[in-house]
Amino acid sequence: MNSLTRETREADRGQAEQFVMPPASVTEIADGYMLEIEMPGVKKDGLDISVENNELTVIGRRSLPAVEGTPIHRESRPEDFRRMFEIDPSIDADKISAKIDQGLLTLTLPKAEHVKPRKIAVS
Amino acid sequence: MNLIRYQAPDSAPWSTLDRWSSLRDELNSFLDMPFWSGFGRTGQLFTGWSPALDLYETGDHFVAVVELPGMRKEDIDISLHDGALTISGERKRESTNGETAQRSERYVGTFRRSIALPTRVDATKVSATYQEGILKVTLPKAEEAKPKQIQVS
Numbered sequence A: 001m002n003s004l005t006r007e008t009r010e011a012d013r014g015q016a017e018q019f020v021m022p023p024a025s026v027t028e029i030a031d032g033y034m035l036e037i038e039m040p041g042v043k044k045d046g047l048d049i050s051v052e053n054n055e056l057t058v059i060g061r062r063s064l065p066a067v068e069g070t071p072i073h074r075e076s077r078p079e080d081f082r083r084m085f086e087i088d089p090s091i092d093a094d095k096i097s098a099k100i101d102q103g104l105l106t107l108t109l110p111k112a113e114h115v116k117p118r119k120i121a122v123s
Numbered sequence B: 001m002n003l004i005r006y007q008a009p010d011s012a013p014w015s016t017l018d019r020w021s022s023l024r025d026e027l028n029s030f031l032d033m034p035f036w037s038g039f040g041r042t043g044q045l046f047t048g049w050s051p052a053l054d055l056y057e058t059g060d061h062f063v064a065v066v067e068l069p070g071m072r073k074e075d076i077d078i079s080l081h082d083g084a085l086t087i088s089g090e091r092k093r094e095s096t097n098g099e100t101a102q103r104s105e106r107y108v109g110t111f112r113r114s115i116a117l118p119t120r121v122d123a124t125k126v127s128a129t130y131q132e133g134i135l136k137v138t139l140p141k142a143e144e145a146k147p148k149q150i151q152v153s
Helices: B013-031 B040-047
Strands: A024-029 A032-038 A042-052 A055-062 A070-073 A080-086 A097-101 A104-110 B053-057 B061-067 B076-081 B084-091 B100-104 B109-116 B127-131 B134-140
Touching: A032 A080, A042 A097, A042 A104, A055 A104, B053 B109, B061 B084, B076 B134, B084 B134
Parallel strands: none
Antiparallel strands: A024 A032, A024 B100, A032 A104, A042 A055, A055 A080, A070 B053, A097 A104, B053 B061, B061 B134, B076 B084, B084 B109, B127 B134
């Protein structure tokens, strides 16, 4: 219960397109969750975020800066990013919002109104 | 520094993190043994952040490209010393008021990467940009290191 964090990874296998799995953090905030995913080189237009059958899929296509010259040392990977999460039923999928700043994608996943703790006043 | 980042070139991308998390777990359980207990910080050596760095060369300059997602420009330091370029900095933890981390793969803390440059560069003409979480440092070669065209007379 209460966890956004169950991952679905198997779907990656056997597909032609190859992705890299970027590091992510999940934080429980006041009325939902915050999901941060590192996607250096991804602009707003390169993002594809979808929810289907309680599964959140985030794809980040990289637009890497064109660098002239010969690579003499390389550690980066050219593949695009993909990460999938099974979202908790308490999350209101229609209210998920996203922003990307300096290659860090932040998703806010609010809980649906009916699952938020409610104060009941004694009359 | 490459100790942390190295990935066998033929490994399938989707398995990369799996392999690393299991290696990290092994190292952690090793460090949890009584002998290491007095060296709590030793674990940092293995779990530190080592951002990917690429280096390109043209006839008259080098370009270093480093993946540093989610940094603030002010928190990145670039320095040149003895023919080596060093990029270091710190990613600060955001305020954590009443928040509970459920999964944290993102590294918070300091990092440092150094790379030896094959030829001398003109330290006064180095420039850098930071966009989409990618730092790009341009280092013009020193005059004496540039390729020379010799005219046959």
